[in-house]
């Protein structure tokens with residue numbers, strides 16, 4: 001829709017005011033055209049300070065007169081402003097400062113970080129994405145150690161703390177500049193120079209001095225095929241992330257009544273204690289189940305076939321029932337028909353090695369009769385019945401047939 005509209009019209013190139021001054025937030029412009037575009041309107045101006053999506057950086061938002069700018073699209077020659085109402089004549093443009101500053105911090109930070117990775121690890125940047133919450137660069141290198149990351153982060157922040165100037169060069173002679181990456185363009189090239197550090201062809205909005213970036217932090221790395229994806233935050237995003245991380249650390253430490261940085265060692269200690277408790281809990285449970293199995297065995301008299309058929313319905317969980325079945329069937333001539341009293345009943349059938357019945361088949365049929373499912377080996381099987389199934393009488397009846 002937008003493309004066909006734009007291609008059918010022949011407008012002069014939109015003058016891009018953000019090329020000259022990325023701190024310009026208010027400007028006047030003449031509206032050259034305003035056309036319906038889906039539920040909104042697409043506007044072309046003679047000049048604009050609105051940055052359109054491109055080069056990994058999202059568009060600016062703000063107002064053209066009373067119309068809200070919802071999107072900004074680069075059609076090479078001219079820029080389309082998608083607005084929520086029709087406008088005409090002369091208009092005052094007003095750009096959202098918070099969003100512009102955020103993008104400017106992330107984008108300038110990216111130039112600094114990309115050059116820092118080259119100087120520390122000879123790792124070139126192959127891709128950049130400025131996201132809503134964080135940004136990423138994809139860099140080409142085989143190894144990315146914690147030491148490399150720290151050194152790169154330190155170098156990048158030193159460049160910020162030195163508050164170096166960021167200059168824009170418009171040139172037709174790109175060979176005169178030591179460019180970090182080449183460009184396919186041969187003329188009217190816009191080169192961003194971070195004083196004495198980095199030269200990069202770019203059409204985005206950048207800081208005038210590196211100090212505006214505030215801070216760069218690397219948050220995570222991830223291997224993507226042959227590249228490393230480095231997630232980073234600059235400026236206010238780094239501050240927000242610090243506050244969040246600090247609050248998390250303080251709240252965790254409070255649980256231990258400890259200082260903020262003590263949490264990791266206290267959590268490790270707690271994990272070890274938990275492991276030991278789980279081990280002793282397992283041992284105590286096994287002892288209890290062994291005793292319970294012995295009581296069940298002794299209180300069950302052999303039937304005419306000389307088999308002890310233990311029918312036992314309890315509140316124990318399925319794993320405990322299986323252990324109980326194992327203890328019971330360590331004795332000869334035992335059949336265990338065990339069940340839980342849970343809302344969704346679980347069943348375990350097991351028999352001793354000398355008993356010639358197939359518990360798998362027996363349990364499968366039993367469950368099927370109640371609309372449940374189950375199965376297993378001839379000596380041990382398990383299954384489940386639908387919620388609130390009244391199965392107790394059937395289990396006792398089955399016991400009498402064995």
Ligand SMILES: [Zn+2]
Pocket residue numbers: 107108111192202203204205206
């Ligand atoms: Zn840039």
